Amino acid sequence: MSGADLALGLTALAMLGLRAAGLAVAGALRPDHPFIAWAAAVSQATLASFVVLAVVAPGGVLATVPGPARVAGLVVGLGAYAALRGRLLVALVAGLGALVVVRAVVG
Amino acid sequence: MIPFRTGLRAALGAPALAMGATFLAFGAASAEANLAFGWALAASLLVYGMAGQVVLLQLAGGPVAGAVLGATAANARFFPMAVAIAPWLGPHRARRWLALPFIAITPWAAGMRHLPLRDPAARLPWFLGFALASWVAAAAATALGHGLAPHLDAALRAALLFANPLYFALLMAAELRVPAPRRAMLLGAAAAPLALWLPPAWGLLAAGLIGGTAAWAWGRRA
Secondary structure, three states: OHHHHHHHHHHHHHHHHHHHHHHHHHHHOOEEEEHHHHHHHHHHHHHHHHHHHHOOOOOHHHHOHHOOOOHHHHHHHHHHHHOOOOOHHHHHHHHHHHHHHHHHHOO | OHHHHHHHHHHOOHHHHHHHHHHHHHHHHHHHOOOOHHHHHHHHHHHHHHHHHHHHHHOOOOOHHHHHHHHHHHOOOHHHHHHHHHHOOOOOHHHHHHOOOOOOOHHHHHHHHHHHOOHHHHHHHHHHHHHOOOOHHHHHHHHHHHHHHHHHHHHHHHHHHHHHHHHHHHHHHHHOOHHHHHHHHHHHHHHHHHHHHHOOHHHHHHHHHHHHHHHHHHHHHH
8 A cells, every 4th residue: 555545545534534523513412502603604714715715826736827817717707696696507607718718818 | 305306406517517627627637646546536535625635636645644634634624514514414313424425515515505495304315416416426527537637738727626616606605695604704705814824734724713713703792
């Protein structure tokens, strides 16, 4: 077994542990317990941070996309979503299309 | 069976496309890093959280402990996510465990949005239908990406990777009308710069914890 395989195996176990701990803790609490509200707030805040970082300061391959193209993708996607009253798929494709077009223009 | 099928069908639109695009890019990146097809597939199915998968991919060549710790920190959100979704997974507490392997951003976000609108007995089957379809889509996209790696240039992969954050931005936009998620999202977005001072694996965890806790405290005072 290589180091990469071992790392994957241990991470998979850790993921199972995190998910199981969450279900176990929630199972012991009332649905309206403040801890459950806290957990929801932390999850939603994490998601919002993830989106902001992906647009403002991404890592990896996404960093090779110029900033204006990332912002255009987000703005056009959200605009299409609002204009089309919540048609996710069309808004998603519109946003990605805007990213590709602006990237081609900006270079 | 009907809620299961409704959930399955709900996954096979924008959610599968957004997730598929990201997992396709992950499959291609793992092929490029000389990681085996089986490794990439197992990472997508068993870790099943892109932030952690990316950290694992980047650190897989180095010390094992660093890679495991980094990937776990990057996906630590699974704990609060499991806590938050558990009450919506139907009235049978023991059966909720069927959802265990599928607690990840995409099914979680869809579940938090749709499950409260459904009949309690229909919630778990709906979630399982959605989650299984997403899981299979993620695996298929990873396999495809691994095979297609030589044909996917960096520009295309970058565009594919943007599908995921954009999809979550759209989902969040829909939730902005509800006060509690709105507070969490605004403060989470405001806390994002904190992540820039920390190593990437820990930054997201810190921003989410600080922004989310502040939003929760604000909600209790409101």
